[in-house]
Amino acid sequence: MIEFLTQDWILELGWIVAKIMVVIGPLLIAVAYLTLAERRVIGFMQLRKGPNVVGPFGLFQPFADALKLMAKETIMPAGANKVVFMIAPMLTFILSLVAWAVIPFGEDLVIADINVGILYLFAISSLGVYGVIMAGWASNSKYAFLGALRSAAQMVSYEVSMGLVIINVLLCAGSLNLSAIVEAQRGMWFALPLLPMFVVFFISTLAETNRAPFDLPEGESELVAGYFVEYSSMSFALFFLGEYANMILMSSMTVVLFLGGWLPPFDIWPLNIIPGPLWFIIKIMMVLFVFLWVRATTPRYRYDQLMRLGWKIFLPFSLIYVVLTAGFLLVTDRLPTVALS
Amino acid sequence: MIEALFFYLFAGVMLASGFMVVVSRNPVYSVLFLILAFFNAAGMFVLIGAEFLAMLLVVVYVGAVAVLFLFVVMMLDINFAEMRAGFQKYLPLGLIVGGILVFELVAAMYGDAFSKASLPVASEVPNTTQLGGVLYTKYAFLFQISGLILLVAMIGAISLTMRKRVGVRRQSIADQNSRRREDVMEIVKMPSDKTKAKDDAAAGSVDDK
Numbered sequence: 001m002i003e004f005l006t007q008d009w010i011l012e013l014g015w016i017v018a019k020i021m022v023v024i025g026p027l028l029i030a031v032a033y034l035t036l037a038e039r040r041v042i043g044f045m046q047l048r049k050g051p052n053v054v055g056p057f058g059l060f061q062p063f064a065d066a067l068k069l070m071a072k073e074t075i076m077p078a079g080a081n082k083v084v085f086m087i088a089p090m091l092t093f094i095l096s097l098v099a100w101a102v103i104p105f106g107e108d109l110v111i112a113d114i115n116v117g118i119l120y121l122f123a124i125s126s127l128g129v130y131g132v133i134m135a136g137w138a139s140n141s142k143y144a145f146l147g148a149l150r151s152a153a154q155m156v157s158y159e160v161s162m163g164l165v166i167i168n169v170l171l172c173a174g175s176l177n178l179s180a181i182v183e184a185q186r187g188m189w190f191a192l193p194l195l196p197m198f199v200v201f202f203i204s205t206l207a208e209t210n211r212a213p214f215d216l217p218e219g220e221s222e223l224v225a226g227y228f229v230e231y232s233s234m235s236f237a238l239f240f241l242g243e244y245a246n247m248i249l250m251s252s253m254t255v256v257l258f259l260g261g262w263l264p265p266f267d268i269w270p271l272n273i274i275p276g277p278l279w280f281i282i283k284i285m286m287v288l289f290v291f292l293w294v295r296a297t298t299p300r301y302r303y304d305q306l307m308r309l310g311w312k313i314f315l316p317f318s319l320i321y322v323v324l325t326a327g328f329l330l331v332t333d334r335l336p337t338v339a340l341s
Numbered sequence: 342m343i344e345a346l347f348f349y350l351f352a353g354v355m356l357a358s359g360f361m362v363v364v365s366r367n368p369v370y371s372v373l374f375l376i377l378a379f380f381n382a383a384g385m386f387v388l389i390g391a392e393f394l395a396m397l398l399v400v401v402y403v404g405a406v407a408v409l410f411l412f413v414v415m416m417l418d419i420n421f422a423e424m425r426a427g428f429q430k431y432l433p434l435g436l437i438v439g440g441i442l443v444f445e446l447v448a449a450m451y452g453d454a455f456s457k458a459s460l461p462v463a464s465e466v467p468n469t470t471q472l473g474g475v476l477y478t479k480y481a482f483l484f485q486i487s488g489l490i491l492l493v494a495m496i497g498a499i500s501l502t503m504r505k506r507v508g509v510r511r512q513s514i515a516d517q518n519s520r521r522r523e524d525v526m527e528i529v530k531m532p533s534d535k536t537k538a539k540d541d542a543a544a545g546s547v548d549d550k
Contacts, residue, residue, distance in 0.1 A: 009343070084369075084373075114392065115392060115393075115467040115468075115469065116392050116393055116396045116467075116469060119393070119396035119397070119400065120396055122396075122400055122404075123396050123399040123400045123403075123404060126399075126400055126403075126404030126405070127399070127403060127404060129404075129408055130376070130408070130411075133408070133411055133412070133415070134373075137369065137415045145415075149412070149416075152408055152411075152412055153412075156405060156408055156409075159404065159405070163400075176393075176467075176469055304512065305512070308514075
């Protein structure tokens with residue numbers, strides 16, 4: 001037993017924990033600044049200034065917000081199911097962090113380079129609905145419950161077309177490993193040959209993260225705040241952080257699948273001296289900007305229109321595109337081949 | 342050593358949560374424990390190196406099927422006392438079914454079904470590739486048939502639940518988009534001379550005031 005404890009697996013464990021911290025720390029700061037960026041960007045788009053008082057250019061605003069949230073009282077509704085009520089925000093937050101284990105930030109810069117990386121991401125993102133639905137049910141409130149039901153139906157619907165879009169990418173890349181998918185885009189990013197799928201995927205990520213114009217689960221005008229209406233203080237903050245971390249995660253998924261991950265746009269001199277992780281971060285920021293841009297410019301969908309878009313347009317369209325992609329690759333003899341046995 | 346530790350952790354949690362699925366008083370807890378059981382099953386798949394099956398289990402069962410379970414169970418208005426009243430009546434039947442399953446499992450364990458030879462051999466080729474290799478060649482027809490069965494089930498579900506109601510105003514986006522200006526709008530030439538406007542004002546139209 002002593003031998004078992006003194007083996008170098010403790011060192012290994014420490015190394016893994018250190019790697020996780022290196023990802024999670026900057027991620028949480030990025031989440032904090034994403035909330036600020038959202039308010040500033042939307043402010044400028046609406047010809048206002050946004051928060052600009054706390055610190056230079058309002059840069060300390062996220063910390064002020066965090067302090068305010070922590071100082072608030074945690075309220076447990078009388079009729080709530082206490083256990084599920086407390087688990088729901090934790091689950092949302094944990095799920096938004098564990099997915100980062102497989103995201104490749106650069107060549108060999110990944111915590112867990114697993115063979116089925118894209119399936120892992122897909123699985124984790126499909127679990128996000130549990131936090132929402134558990135919160136809605138445990139709150140024992142009409143508004144929260146309605147918001148949760150809407151959200152569950154919406155997330156399940158858009159996952160289907162997301163899965164089909166991912167199949168398109170896999171057909172071109174020939175691997176489920178995220179690093180291999182990025183490497184396969186060295187010649188051309190998949191956003192170009194699969195442009196329609198790129199658009200479908202981006203819109204689906206908007207729906208998956210419950211962002212405008214698909215933010216019906218938290219539609220203020222009819223549901224107050226949706227599934228987290230009963231939450232306050234840190235439990236609310238966990239939902240909030242989870243939502244924004246999910247946005248960043250979905251953006252990075254878009255970048256890995258369609259925008260060439262850590263690769264520069266062209267492999268020429270001034271572009272390829274910029275390190276890969278930096279390219280990755282720049283691309284994520286651009287996708288996130290589009291998230292905010294969409295929020296500032298589009299009105300909210302009606303619920304039946306949202307369902308129609310998911311099931312009657314995106315699903316058949318991406319299915320047909322799978323057939324087209326496979327057919328094209330087969331005819332031009334470009335299907336990626338793998339060694340069997 | 343660590344692998345064995347994880348095996349017993351996953352197996353233990355799975356058995357415990359499976360038990361809780363049956364004995365929970367609240368059906369929502371049952372579904373949540375079912376999800377926990379699925380998760381631990383996925384963990385066991387990872388331990389034997391079947392990562393593709395593990396992810397598929399999470400995507401299909403946890404991500405889709407169990408969501409719908411939870412969805413339905415949460416909206417049910419169940420009388421718990423009434424549900425528990427039938428327990429005595431159904432106990433013998435449940436024991437018989439459970440007994441048969443245990444017997445079959447034990448028989449399989451001491452037979453050849455679980456012998457070491459049928460365990461997957463670790464190899465360099467990822468098991469996604471291996472699965473695809475046999476699924477689309479050796480078992481192509483079985484694969485197609487299972488797809489067809491699912492399709493039939495899907496069509497059945499749709500035809501059972503679809504109903505045409507009269508008097509419902511539906512949005513037809515194709516109709517909306519195919520409207521042309523000539524069909525819905527008419528430009529009428531109105532005289533714009535001042536005498537007419539003055540006549541209207543004199544006639545006592547309230548609009549001016």
